[in-house]
Amino acid sequence: MALIQQDRQAVIEVSVIIPVYNAAETISHLISKILSETRVAIELIIVNDGSTDGTGNLIRDICDNRLIVIEQENQGVYAARNAALDIHHGEWVIFLDADDDVEEGFIFARWQTAINTQADVVIFNAWRTGSGISRTPVHTRQPYEQSLPGHEWIRHCVTHREWPHYLWLQIIKSSYIRQHSLFFHSGKSHKDILWTIHLAVSNGRFYLSDCKDYTYKVNAHSITHRRDYYDVRAQSYIEVIAEIIRLARLEENKDISLFLFRHALVEARHFLGLFRNNVGDKVGVRSCFRESISAGDLFRGINSLSDVFFFIKLFGKLL
Known part of the structure; x- marks a missing residue:
């Protein structure tokens, strides 16, 4: 595994982690959105998981002292996220997918919500879109604008049959991750379910926001289909x-x-x-x-x- 690192900032408030594999068509737009953030100190950790389409060259050509690039052979998205967690320095963590889109200023807004609610984990909402122009909320039955322990959130999700496990909904306190030795289970699919369950089982303070600051683009041609x-x-x-x-x-x-x-x-x-x-x-x-x-x-x-x-x-x- 190779690490390409720019000059570090003294204090990093949010680490943004993005695993990428053959994302040359989408990653530049997402990086531009993230690096436009100036109101909160961030580091952007991109893990190039063995891309073969020029993704690595696109990332390496970006000059910004907040960018860290990890180069590794293809090991899968969960190994890529673990590699980023091993070296991150932010007080909070946000996970993103390379082919989706975010609202301008969403990092600052999420960070403010997390600080103001004194949560360990904040779960946001998002829009889901397909090939057309219509969009729907990712979830609709959460206890919005409420704080509750992780165990109580599990009860709510199971009772209402809605388990919003998507990683890009979350901002998580780094000390909470370290305190409970949280990591991604190895494998190629569905381990985001286990990550979120382990977050909640650790029984920290959760806050649920209906803010839709992310657009999840359903890709019928993705590997999962x-x-x-x-x-x-x-x-x-x-x-x-x-x-x-x-x-x-x-x-x-x-x-x-x-x-x-x-x-x-x-x-x-x-x-x-x-x-x-x-x-x-x-x-x-x-x-x-x-x-x-x-x-x-x-x-x-x-x-x-x-x-x-x-x-x-x-x-x-x-x-």
Whole structure:
């Protein structure tokens, strides 16, 4: 791994972390938006994860003492974010995706909200867009403009069946990350779910804002929609479900254990959708699921008649 670093500032208030892979068409616009920020001291850490399309040259040509570039062979987005976390110096952290868009001044606005609410984690809202001009909010059922402990947020999200786990919704206090030794689990997909669950399980102070300062562009041609990637996604869901169950079993999480089991069952619904319609190696994925997850643990997450029917369907398909 190579590190290209400009002169450091004495005090860095926000670290902005962006993993990039073949993002030459979009990354320059996003960098320009971020580096236009002058009201808060930032560092921009870009991890070039083995790009082959000239992304690295575009980034290296930018002269700004707030920019840090990490060059590494392709290891995946979660390894890239861990590499940035290892060297960041900001008091707060924001994660972005290279192909999305942000509002002008959003870093300063997020930082102000985090400071004013004395939160460990602030969850913002965003717009979701597809190929057309219409847009919809990423979430609609959160306890907006409220502060609550992480465990209470888990209860709310599970009860309302809305789990806004996207990393680019968050600004997180660096000391909170370090205090709880938080990191991204290895893998290629869906580990942002686990990052957010670990944030909340650590039971810090959360604040929910309905401010939509980010535009998430749904890309039908992204790797997650490729047919040869569905098996990877299914395996990742198995790992996510197994880790949620592990957390549910811990004594320190006994007050939210039931809600974690319920959420594991929700993620199992996502897994089954992939398994039934898209997975190629059904024998191998079925075997992995049965070795990693017990029916008894998922049964503990049943909360409705619909859950009962789903549970029967799930294990009917996996027998």
